[in-house]
Amino acid sequence: MSVISHAEYFLDETSLCLGEISDDAISVIFSQLADVLLSARSEGSDVHCLETIWELMATDNRSLSDILFLPGIDRDVRNRLSGMLQKCQNWAATDDVIGQKSEDQRHDQATSRAFQESATRMLSGTPSAVLSTILRAYSDATEAWEPHQDASLGIFVISNNQHFKLFWRQVPSALRASITSVEQVARRAFPTLIFVDRVWNGVKDFDGDESTMRDTLIVHLSALDDHFLEIYTSTNDPNRIAAEMGSRAGVDCSKESNKTRRNSKAMSTRVRSVNDENVTFEWHTKFDRYKNRVHFAIYESRLHVGIFCRHLDI
Structure with missing residues (x-):
């Protein structure tokens, strides 16, 4: 089994082609990019950019290096972004990427190189994505790209920390x-x-095709991560919580029935130790009506996932 330990990220230089916008707007764009670069490095992942990035013509007549040091650019933003860019691993520019060509052609090839590098890593089994400024618009944060005629592979584009x-x-x-x-x-x-x-x-106890179980598990954990605590803190009505989880996330979620709660033996199978305390994991999501459950509990205001199983005793 291969271990997924880190990712490799590639900066899309064309997203730094700013056009004619205000210094304040540039500061916002640079600040968000610095945040993205910091988050990528904080993972322990590698971040790559072209070694010629400082020479990139970010506007019609100014390079990125020139713009970073304009008086109107926020000094803290300038220092953060330049510091993060200096920590990137550089790939060498070649005539095929940046040569005696128009700026538009250079920008297109820089994008192609970033996407190609990311796709190559994904095809070799290493998680990879393209990093971009918020100026570059991508639908749903993804850009479909088909390297080596592999239509199943899309390149993910990251332009904010979410x-x-x-x-x-x-x-x-x-x-x-x-x-x-x-x-x-x-x-x-x-x-x-x-x-x-x-x-x-417990994931080995799920009953079904493994890839389907994997993808369904991700959907359910995503729903819990994105929605459950917000709903839970707004109401103590289990039925309303279940309805909200269904409408917001499309996930079947419920607390144990009164029948199960009256069965002390059955409830004991839902108990796990958290910080040397016994916690009952009676909330659960359901992959389908009769099997495959994710049991969880709210403990000290945090959502704890305690059990993956086919089905517990009722």
Whole structure:
């Protein structure tokens, strides 16, 4: 089994072609890009850019280096972005990427190179994405690209910090990895969730095609990460919580029935130790009506995932 330990990110230089916009707008764009670069490096992942990035003509008559040091650019933003760019790993520019060509052609080829490099990593089994400024518009943060006629592979484009978790949620299926790979991406893909010790041993108990179980598990954990706490803190009505989870996330979610709660033996199978305290994991999502469950609980205001199983006793 391959281990998913880090990603490789490639900066799309064309997203730094700013056009004629105000210094304030440039500062906002640079600030967000600096945040994205910092988040990528904070993962322990590698970030790459062309070694000629400082010479990139970001406007009709100014290079990126010139613009960074304009008086109207926020000094903190300038220092953060230049510092992050200096920490990027450079790939060498060639005549095929930047040569004696018009700026538009150079920009197109820079994009092609970033996308090609990212696609090559994905095809070799390494998670990879393209980093972009918010100036570059991509539908739903993704750009479909088909390297080597492999129509199944899309390149993920990250232009704000919320995109990172969306990217990591796609990695297991994009790499056609086993269901156990979800554990390897869980910290990045579902940042608000806490997973109880040994909970991941339970994924082997899911009943169904492994790739379907993997993708369904990601959908359910994403729903819990994105929605459950917000809904839970707004109402203590289990029926309303279940309805909201269904409407917002399309996930079947419920608390144990009164019948099950009256069965002490059955309820004991839902107890796990968290910080040396016994916690009952009676909330659960359902892959389908009769089997495959994700049991969770709210403990100390955090959502803890405690059990993956086919079905517990009722």
